[in-house]
Amino acid sequence: MTQVFVVRPWCLGVTLPLILAAVLHQGFATVAPTPTGPTTAPPHKDPERPDRGTYLVKNSNGTVCLLANMGLQLNISYNSISQNKTVQEIMNIKPNLTSNGSCEANTASLWLVMEAEKTNLTFVFSLNTTSKKYHLSDVSLTAAWPDMKEPFSAQNTSLDYMRGTLGSSYMCREEQTLDIAPTLSINTFQVQLQPFGVEGNQFGAAEECQLDEDDMLIPIIVGAALAGLVLIVLLAYLIGRKRSHAGYQTI
Ligand SMILES: *[C@@H]1O[C@H](CO)[C@@H](O)[C@H](O)[C@H]1NC(C)=O
Ligand SMILES: *[C@@H]1O[C@H](CO)[C@@H](O)[C@H](O)[C@H]1NC(C)=O
Ligand SMILES: *[C@@H]1O[C@H](CO)[C@@H](O)[C@H](O)[C@H]1NC(C)=O
Ligand SMILES: *[C@@H]1O[C@H](CO)[C@@H](O)[C@H](O)[C@H]1NC(C)=O
Numbered sequence: 143m144t145q146v147f148v149v150r151p152w153c154l155g156v157t158l159p160l161i162l163a164a165v166l167h168q169g170f171a172t173v174a175p176t177p178t179g180p181t182t183a184p185p186h187k188d189p190e191r192p193d194r195g196t197y198l199v200k201n202s203n204g205t206v207c208l209l210a211n212m213g214l215q216l217n218i219s220y221n222s223i224s225q226n227k228t229v230q231e232i233m234n235i236k237p238n239l240t241s242n243g244s245c246e247a248n249t250a251s252l253w254l255v256m257e258a259e260k261t262n263l264t265f266v267f268s269l270n271t272t273s274k275k276y277h278l279s280d281v282s283l284t285a286a287w288p289d290m291k292e293p294f295s296a297q298n299t300s301l302d303y304m305r306g307t308l309g310s311s312y313m314c315r316e317e318q319t320l321d322i323a324p325t326l327s328i329n330t331f332q333v334q335l336q337p338f339g340v341e342g343n344q345f346g347a348a349e350e351c352q353l354d355e356d357d358m359l360i361p362i363i364v365g366a367a368l369a370g371l372v373l374i375v376l377l378a379y380l381i382g383r384k385r386s387h388a389g390y391q392t393i
Contacts, residue, residue, distance in 0.1 A: 191215075194332050195237030199245055199252060206343040207245035208252055208267075209311075213237070213331030216263070216283065220325065221291035235263065247271070250337040260286040267304075267337035274308040276338050277301075281322050296323040304335065306349050311336035314351035 192213040199208035214235035222229040235254060243252040248269040255262050266280035282297035303320050306312035313334045320328045336345050350358075 190234075191331055192234035192329075193237040195235065195239060197239065197241035197252060197254065199241060199243035199250070201245055206340050208243055208250050208335075208337045209340050209343070209345060210241075210252060210333075210335035210337075211345075212333040212335060214254075214263075215329040215331070216261075217319075217327045217329060218283075218285065218294060218325060220285075220287075220289075220294050222289050223291055224289050233259075233261075245338075252337075266299075269308060269338050276306050276308060278304040278320075281320065281328065283322070283326055294325070296326040298322045304333070304351075306336070309339045309346050310349045311345040311347070312351065313348040314354060316351070316353040316357065318351070318353060 192215045194211060194213045197210045197212075198206050201207045216233045216235065217230065218233065219228055219230045221227075236256060239254050239256060241252055241254055243250065245251075248271055250267045250269075252265045252267075253262065254264075262284045264280075264282045265278060267276050268279040269276040279301055280297070280299045281301060283294070285294040287294070301320070301322070303318075304312045304314075311334055314330065315332055318330045318333070320330060322328060333351075334345060334348060339346065
């Protein structure tokens with residue numbers, strides 16, 4: 143009788159932490175970026191993940207005022223000359239672009255111009271000086287590709303993406319889709335950016351995006367549940383042992 147009680151908790155005591163470790167490991171493994179791109183390859187080019195580029199904007203005095211580290215992928219629909227219909231095209235932004243832009247008290251812009259592709263992508267960030275919060279408020283894209291029936295142009299000036307706090311950087315490891323217009327969305331990969339209050343040409347403390355936090359939450363919840371289970375088994379074992387001891391005494 144006592145032997146059963148001794149063996150059982152010993153087994154569980156070893157296996158549960160193992161299960162816990164396995165689950166946690168799996169949970170964190172999904173957080174790490176998977177190198178797979180979109181599963182349904184678009185008909186044309188660039189189906190793979192974009193490389194991460196480093197883009198920066200400098201003040202007139204030469205110090206960095208906007209800093210961004212991210213992979214960008216455009217998803218455009220346009221009227222194709224060669225196919226004589228509207229087509230959907232994926233295009234990766236080159237990571238080695240020279241970026242440009244401007245920094246003002248409560249707006250900061252980042253321009254990514256790809257001369258050869260006749261593509262001009264602009265991000266505008268706004269800072270609320272009262273709440274000390276910033277966000278991506280405006281994205282515009284112009285493109286004049288050879289296959290376009292007419293030059294492409296899309297803009298949305300009322301966006302609310304990539305929210306952060308002055309002095310901190312915004313971070314999102316997970317892939318995120320920014321819907322700009324019916325004809326344009328942008329997929330972002332492994333983003334860290336800071337449009338205001340950059341000091342010493344470096345990012346401030348990172349504020350993780352909701353997508354990343356949700357991903358971290360799953361292993362934490364599973365871990366807590368398993369820890370609870372271990373505790374219950376341990377209590378049951380202790381209570382059981384007490385009872386069996388009591389049993390011996392009465393006999
Ligand atoms: C591009 O946008 C279209 C239409 O919104 C969508 O169906 C498709 O999945 C998108 N492709 C990628 C790779 O994001
Ligand atoms: C790109 O767009 C921005 C904002 O629309 C504009 O200020 C800039 O001059 C453009 N650059 C080129 C090379 O067209
Ligand atoms: C700035 O933030 C304050 C406080 O949250 C808010 O009341 C105000 O409307 C915001 N201003 C703008 C221009 O969004
Ligand atoms: C701008 O983006 C927001 C959020 O994605 C969307 O609700 C709105 O319809 C867009 N406006 C235009 C003009 O496309």
